Amino acid sequence: MKECQKLITERRSITFFDTTKEISDDLIKEVLEVAATAPSANNLQPWEVKVIKDKEKKKILKEICFNQQKVEDASAVIVLIANPKAAFEHIDRVLDSSVELGYMPKERRESAKERVLEVWKDMEQAKRKSIRDTALFAMNIMIVARVYDLETHPMDGFNEEKMKEFLGIDVEKIVPMIITIGYKDPSKDLLPRAYRFKFDEFGEII
Ligand SMILES: Cc1cc2nc3c(=O)[nH]c(=O)nc-3n(C[C@H](O)[C@H](O)[C@H](O)COP(=O)(O)O)c2cc1C
Structure with missing residues (x-):
């Protein structure tokens, strides 16, 4: 099996983390920077993260996550934040680099900016985008983690309002999921992978 296929198909949501293992800040940053090569519309990269490693803070987070033990056991918790105001905050940096790298002539910069901001003015569209x-960034994190022998668990079982309050996240931003990350407890076994639909059940080729 090709290496990349193995990383994807053998990924599991890890319930049992090795509580004795830590992850260095440098390793977390490396995983996140590789994962951040994920694509995004207009290259706006409308995501942010907060990474919680502190043991006491993880205990509080566990409570916010309806007492899911893996939140406390994992070496770190990555809180994914979607920023619906990202277009307004990132557009200049993104377009400057687009001009610099030859993606567009300087004269087209202002009209491109107007076009993008017009769409992101609509809060519903901005949230959806x-x-x-x-979510694309999140999936990359889970795959890239495995390159470094790390395992993950995506979760949306938490009180978003309390999460934002605890971490000081702007109420207008969204926390679509968190990802616990660490090393699997080698003494514990997972159940077999849950059923996946076959192509004929979810798709058609026309
Ligand atoms: C966005 C998202 C939220 C999830 N939230 C939780 C959660 O709060 N608690 C939990 O135990 N599992 C959660 N899961 C894990 C799924 O149940 C799991 O991915 C699915 O059963 C398939 O298992 P696998 O990831 O091992 O293949 C979540 C998964 C995703 C993608």
Whole structure:
């Protein structure tokens, strides 16, 4: 099996983390920077993260996550944040680099900016776009983690309001999921992978 296929198909949501293992800040940053090569519409990268490693803070987070033990056991918890205001905050940096790298002539910069901001002015569209692109980033994190022998568990079982309050996240931003990350407890076994639909059950080729 090809290496990349193995990383994807053998990924599991890890319930049992090795509580004795830590992850260095450098390793977390490396995983996140590789994962952040994920695509995003207009390259706006409308995501942010907060990474919680502190043991006491993880205990509080566990409570916010309806007492899911893996939140406390994992070496770190990555809180994914979708920013519906990202277009307004990122557009200049993104377009400057687009001009610099030869993606567009300087004269087209202002009209491109207007076109993008016109769409992101609509809060519903901005939310949908930012959540969508943040989910692509999230999936990359889970795959890239495995390159470094790390395992993950995506979760949306938490009180979003309390999460934002605890971490000081702007109420207008969205937390679509968190990802616990660490090393699997080698003494514990997972159940077999849950059923996946076959192509004929979810798709058609026309
Ligand atoms: C967005 C998202 C939220 C999830 N939330 C939880 C959660 O709060 N608690 C939990 O135990 N599992 C959660 N899961 C894990 C799924 O149940 C799991 O991915 C699915 O059963 C398939 O298992 P696998 O990831 O091992 O293949 C979540 C998964 C995703 C993608």
